Amino acid sequence: AQKVTQVQTEISVVEKEDVTLDCVYETRDTTYYLFWYKQPPSGELVFLIRRNSFDEQNEISGRYSWNFQKSTSSFNFTITASQVVDSAVYFCALSDRSNAGGTSYGKLTFGQGTILTVHP
Amino acid sequence: NAGVTQTPKFQVLKTGQSMTLQCAQDMNHEYMSWYRQDPGMGLRLIHYSVGAGITDQGEVPNGYNVSRSTTEDFPLRLLSAAPSQTSVYFCASKPDGAPYNEQFFGPGTRLTVL
Numbered sequence: 001a002q003k004v005t006q007v008q009t010e011i012s013v014v015e016k017e018d019v020t021l022d023c024v025y026e027t028r029d030t031t032y033y034l035f036w037y038k039q040p041p042s043g044e045l046v047f048l049i050r051r052n053s054f055d056e057q058n059e060i061s062g063r064y065s066w067n068f069q070k071s072t073s074s075f076n077f078t079i080t081a082s083q084v085v086d087s088a089v090y091f092c093a094l095s096d097r098s099n100a101g102g103t104s105y106g107k108l109t110f111g112q113g114t115i116l117t118v119h120p
Numbered sequence: 121n122a123g124v125t126q127t128p129k130f131q132v133l134k135t136g137q138s139m140t141l142q143c144a145q146d147m148n149h150e151y152m153s154w155y156r157q158d159p160g161m162g163l164r165l166i167h168y169s170v171g172a173g174i175t176d177q178g179e180v181p182n183g184y185n186v187s188r189s190t191t192e193d194f195p196l197r198l199l200s201a202a203p204s205q206t207s208v209y210f211c212a213s214k215p216d217g218a219p220y221n222e223q224f225f226g227p228g229t230r231l232t233v234l
Contacts, residue, residue, distance in 0.1 A: 043208070047222045107165055108223060
C-alpha cells in the first residue's frame with residue numbers, strides 16, 4: 001500500500017527566509033506520480049506540480065523548486081525568499097497503479113500536510 | 121467554465137439527520153471523487169467514480185453513499201450523520217482514471233454534526 005509522510009507538521013519562518021518542506025513516500029509500484037498542492041487560508045486546493053517516477057530532474061518555477069530523489073523516496077519542496085502570501089498548508093500526494101487488478105484509477109494518497117506560516 | 125462546484129459551503133446537522141452534498145463539474149471529466157479533510161490527517165478518499173454508472177469505495181466509505189447518473193454530477197449522501205463525520209469535504213475531478221492527471225478540486229463543504 002502506498003503511504004506519504006510529510007516530515008514537518010508546522011514550520012514558522014520570517015519573510016525572506018528560505019524554507020524546505022520534506023515529503024517521503026512509500027510505494028511498491030515502479031510507475032508513480034507525485035504532486036504538491038497548496039491550501040491557502042481561503043481553503044481551496046491549488047495544484048502546484050506533478051513529477052513522474054521516471055524523471056528525477058529537479059524543477060524550478062520562480063521562487064519554488066522541487067527536489068525528487070528516488071534513492072531516498074523523497075520529493076521535497078523549497079520556497080526561496082519566502083513571502084507572507086506563501087502562508088498555507090502544503091500537501092504532498094502520491095498516485096500509482098497499485099491496487100487489485102493493477103489499476104488504481106489514479107487515486108491520490110495525501111500526506112498529513114505541513115502548515116507554513118511566514119511572518120512579516 | 122465554472123470548474124468543480126460544491127454546495128452548500130457550510131452545513132450544520134444534528135446527529136441522525138441525513139443530507140446530500142452536491143458536486144458538479146463542467147469539464148466533461150470522467151473521473152470524480154470525494155475526500156474528507158481532518159486536522160493532522162490530510163485528505164482521505166471516501167468514494168470515487170470512473171464514469172457515469174460506475175462508483176467504488178475509497179479509504180473511508182462507511183456512512184456515505186454515492187451515485188453517478190450523469191458525467192457532470194457526483195452527489196455524496198450522508199445517511200445518518202454522526203459527530204465523527206464533522207469535517208471539510210472536497211469533491212474533485214480529472215479527465216480520466218490515468219494516474220498522471222492532476223485532480224481539480226472544488227471549494228469544499230464544511231460540515232458540522234452536533
